[in-house]
Amino acid sequence: MNDVILSRIAEALTWTGRYVERADATGRILDAYLHRLLEDPWRDEDAACRSLYAILGVDAPDQHCDMRQVLDRLAFDADSTGSIEGALGAARLNARSAREAVSSEMWECLNSTWHALADQRTAARRTGGPYAYLELVRRRAALFFGLADSTMSRDDSWRFVVLGRSLERVDMTVRLLSVRVLDAAHAPDWPTLLSASGADEAYARVHGGFGDSPKVAEFLLLDRDFPRSALHALTTAEECLAALGRPRQDPARRPIGALRTHLEYLDSASLEAGLPTLLRDLQRACMASAEAVAEKFFPYQGPVEWAQEGA
Amino acid sequence: MADIFDAYALADAWDEMFERPGEVRAAYEPVLAALQPIEPAELRFRADQMARAFTDRGVTYAFAGEERPWPLDLVPRILDALEWDLIQRGVAQRVRALEAYLADAYGPCRAFEDGVVPWRLLLNSPHFHRSAHGVEPPGGVRIHVAGIDLVRDEAGAFRVLEDNVRVPSGVSYVIENRRAMTRVFPSLFAEQHVLPVDGYAQKLLAALRAAAPGGIGDPRVVVLTPGPNNAAYFEHALLARLMGVQLVEGHDLVCRGNRVWMRTTRGEMPVHVVYRRLDDDFLDPLHFRPDSVIGCPGVMGAAMAGNVTLANAVGNGIADDKLLYTYVPDLIRYYLGEEPVLPNVESFRPDEPGQLEAVLDQIDQLVVKPVDGAGGQGIVIGPKADRETLERTRAAVLADPRGWIAQRPVALSTSPTLAGERMAPRHIDLRPFAVNDGSEVWVLPGGLTRVALQEGNLIVNSSQGGGSKDTWVLAEGPAEQRHEEESGPLEKAPRQLGPDGTRTVVQEGAQQQ
Numbered sequence: 001m002n003d004v005i006l007s008r009i010a011e012a013l014t015w016t017g018r019y020v021e022r023a024d025a026t027g028r029i030l031d032a033y034l035h036r037l038l039e040d041p042w043r044d045e046d047a048a049c050r051s052l053y054a055i056l057g058v059d060a061p062d063q064h065c066d067m068r069q070v071l072d073r074l075a076f077d078a079d080s081t082g083s084i085e086g087a088l089g090a091a092r093l094n095a096r097s098a099r100e101a102v103s104s105e106m107w108e109c110l111n112s113t114w115h116a117l118a119d120q121r122t123a124a125r126r127t128g129g130p131y132a133y134l135e136l137v138r139r140r141a142a143l144f145f146g147l148a149d150s151t152m153s154r155d156d157s158w159r160f161v162v163l164g165r166s167l168e169r170v171d172m173t174v175r176l177l178s179v180r181v182l183d184a185a186h187a188p189d190w191p192t193l194l195s196a197s198g199a200d201e202a203y204a205r206v207h208g209g210f211g212d213s214p215k216v217a218e219f220l221l222l223d224r225d226f227p228r229s230a231l232h233a234l235t236t237a238e239e240c241l242a243a244l245g246r247p248r249q250d251p252a253r254r255p256i257g258a259l260r261t262h263l264e265y266l267d268s269a270s271l272e273a274g275l276p277t278l279l280r281d282l283q284r285a286c287m288a289s290a291e292a293v294a295e296k297f298f299p300y301q302g303p304v305e306w307a308q309e310g311a
Numbered sequence: 312m313a314d315i316f317d318a319y320a321l322a323d324a325w326d327e328m329f330e331r332p333g334e335v336r337a338a339y340e341p342v343l344a345a346l347q348p349i350e351p352a353e354l355r356f357r358a359d360q361m362a363r364a365f366t367d368r369g370v371t372y373a374f375a376g377e378e379r380p381w382p383l384d385l386v387p388r389i390l391d392a393l394e395w396d397l398i399q400r401g402v403a404q405r406v407r408a409l410e411a412y413l414a415d416a417y418g419p420c421r422a423f424e425d426g427v428v429p430w431r432l433l434l435n436s437p438h439f440h441r442s443a444h445g446v447e448p449p450g451g452v453r454i455h456v457a458g459i460d461l462v463r464d465e466a467g468a469f470r471v472l473e474d475n476v477r478v479p480s481g482v483s484y485v486i487e488n489r490r491a492m493t494r495v496f497p498s499l500f501a502e503q504h505v506l507p508v509d510g511y512a513q514k515l516l517a518a519l520r521a522a523a524p525g526g527i528g529d530p531r532v533v534v535l536t537p538g539p540n541n542a543a544y545f546e547h548a549l550l551a552r553l554m555g556v557q558l559v560e561g562h563d564l565v566c567r568g569n570r571v572w573m574r575t576t577r578g579e580m581p582v583h584v585v586y587r588r589l590d591d592d593f594l595d596p597l598h599f600r601p602d603s604v605i606g607c608p609g610v611m612g613a614a615m616a617g618n619v620t621l622a623n624a625v626g627n628g629i630a631d632d633k634l635l636y637t638y639v640p641d642l643i644r645y646y647l648g649e650e651p652v653l654p655n656v657e658s659f660r661p662d663e664p665g666q667l668e669a670v671l672d673q674i675d676q677l678v679v680k681p682v683d684g685a686g687g688q689g690i691v692i693g694p695k696a697d698r699e700t701l702e703r704t705r706a707a708v709l710a711d712p713r714g715w716i717a718q719r720p721v722a723l724s725t726s727p728t729l730a731g732e733r734m735a736p737r738h739i740d741l742r743p744f745a746v747n748d749g750s751e752v753w754v755l756p757g758g759l760t761r762v763a764l765q766e767g768n769l770i771v772n773s774s775q776g777g778g779s780k781d782t783w784v785l786a787e788g789p790a791e792q793r794h795e796e797e798s799g800p801l802e803k804a805p806r807q808l809g810p811d812g813t814r815t816v817v818q819e820g821a822q823q824q
Binding site: 011012015018019034035038039050051053054055056057058059080081082086089090091092093094096097127128129131132171175178182183191201203204205206207283287290 | 357497552555
């Protein structure tokens with residue numbers, strides 16, 4: 001009889017899913033930027049790095065920004081959950097605190113990834129290129145979710161992992177698109193964004209052409225079949241929430257459900273016109289939903305500290 | 312301090328990097344500065360990383376029966392904007408002239424009537440296909456893709472070595488080389504603005520779609536491959552993947568009523584453009600070799616009826632015959648009224664009276680090539696051949712003068728190449744790729760630089776143990792800024808960072824020791 005799950009565990013599982021997805025997506029965005037800066041003859045590194053910081057919600061430093069510094073902040077910083085290393089470290093600690101709910105294979109995947117990062121980080125700093133580092137992150141993230149898929153029963157524990165991953169995925173897809181929509185001059189071009197999402201081949205197959213237009217935004221937001229699209233991830237998140245709780249009047253489901261239906265019936269013309277607003281709405285909806293999830297499922301407040309009277 | 316370039320001794324040829332010993336050419340300064348301080352062990356490490364990346368991605372080739380990673384040297388080959396301008400114009404001009412020749416040869420035959428090219432060149436070419444006569448390709452394009460092999464001679468001038476307008480291959484390596492270099496050696500790109508190469512598939516697809524038979528709104532393009540056992544299968548798959556089109560084998564297609572269809576789970580779908588990566592001979596057993604099992608019976612009939620476009624067109628072999636090569640400068644003057652931008656290598660035509668004797672007399676000082684050899688096969692380099700080979704070649708040329716041409720041996724330019732622990736000069740060539748969409752001949756910036764890895768060797772084909780180099784075309788400067796409006800600095804987006812997983816309260820001693 002083990003069909004209930006501790007709030008604390010649920011929270012750890014959700015964040016584990018989010019962090020692994022975040023590390024993966026951050027790595028992909030960094031890869032796209034690095035690739036573009038190297039291949040684009042007309043680059044402005046400082047401006048590109050600043051828009052990258054802004055999109056990922058990080059304060060830009062006052063002095064000159066370059067990619068080396070961006071990597072230090074967004075990839076190698078173990079103290080911030082907004083960087084790859086910090087996110088994977090936090091995923092590992094969260095998974096450890098929910099050790100009986102995640103399968104051993106998943107835990108080992110996170111743990112060995114965490115230990116493997118140091119070597120790759122040193123190599124990346126030495127050769128000036130984080131290619132192998134980012135590749136490791138991408139592969140281990142895929143391995144982690146593959147293991148979740150094949151070693152976890154489809155119970156609530158699994159749903160929290162997938163919920164976390166889906167919410168983070170919408171959030172990061174929106175950020176990836178934001179760089180191009182809000183600051184086109186310094187962003188990677190559409191084809192690079194597509195390949196950053198691993199969507200270049202899927203896109204080419206559907207549209208029989210190339211990502212040189214806002215059609216890419218449409219694909220990454222509205223495609224029903226591609227798992228990294230916002231619509232697909234929102235649908236998955238909603239399915240998890242539906243299975244987790246009350247089907248109606250769910251404050252966690254409402255914001256993403258409303259947006260999902262909006263996306264389902266959106267046509268290309270109005271998408272293009274309202275893209276910046278839509279991206280902002282998507283981001284807000286995910287945050288609102290995540291907060292509602294926390295309020296509803298994770299009332300646990302952490303250990304209470306007792307103080308001795310008169311001490 | 313000793314470095315990897317210390318013992319670099321210039322060979323008896325034009326060196327791409329050094330003007331004189333120790334004096335580097337301007338375009339190479341940043342690369343040399345980046346490479347010079349690197350320890351040999353570090354270079355080895357990167358070379359290994361590169362090899363592993365190629366093996367993992369399946370970018371391999373078969374050598375002596377074993378699967379080897381694609382050999383890419385760490386030192387790029389650099390072309391400055393001026394050099395590239397010349398190459399690009401020369402290659403485009405050559406493709407336009409060959410297009411005109413093909414249209415003429417499979418049409419009115421003016422050049423033969425006017426005596427520019429002798430009739431026998433056309434009529435006894437094994438690649439002349441009567442079935443191609445009168446096929447009027449959409450947009451007048453027969454050479455959708457061309458690879459023009461160039462070399463740089465002792466004086467530093469680029470010359471055309473041969474034309475490939477049938478099924479030129481190698482462009483996938485251009486794309487993969489750049490990918491590998493930016494990932495394994497990003498620091499090399501730091502100082503210079505190199506033109507990107509990833510627009511190729513897009514240009515190719517646009518050209519193929521433009522080549523569709525008239526009246527078709529949304530033409531379906533496929534890549535036709537001989538199958539996974541073909542040496543260039545990787546390239547076929549890469550191009551199909553990048554273009555988002557189906558990669559088909561001959562038996563996936565079916566022809567009925569002079570139309571081509573492909574078999575899918577949703578029934579038979581019409582096909583309008585076939586980018587075929589197999590030779591004419593194997594394309595259609597009904598028209599060409601009846602024993603071909605990799606072709607598609609009936610596809611030639613559909614092409615003749617104008618219902619499907621084959622790219623490149625059937626019968627192009629008459630234009631990259633090495634004997635025709637010797638006439639191309641004349642063809643440029645005749646059809647285009649222009650002087651050739653890129654000269655040929657001085658050549659003899661043994662099938663002309665007087666020239667046969669001249670060739671036989673000095674065969675030990677010439678390079679002798681069969682007119683339709685590919686991959687460096689059958690080439691005899693006179694000054695390096697032994698007496699027995701020379702005698703055999705002399706007899707072969709005498710028996711079939713039409714089957715051979717002879718050229719002055721050109722000392723191909725050299726480029727520093729990692730050999731063991733040091734840099735050493737190795738001979739290189741260049742194959743730029745051109746795509747013709749009917750209105751413009753576009754040349755992919757750079758192309759495939761092949762390098763002969765053995766010292767002194769002049770044959771660069773990978774089937775002969777050759778390697779490759781990433782080929783850079785430097786941008787002309789900031790003049791061509793991207794035209795996109797600047798926006799102000801972005802606002803910082805909100806973010807939920809989440810708990811980092813560490814416990815807020817740490818209590819020691821809760822457990823029994």
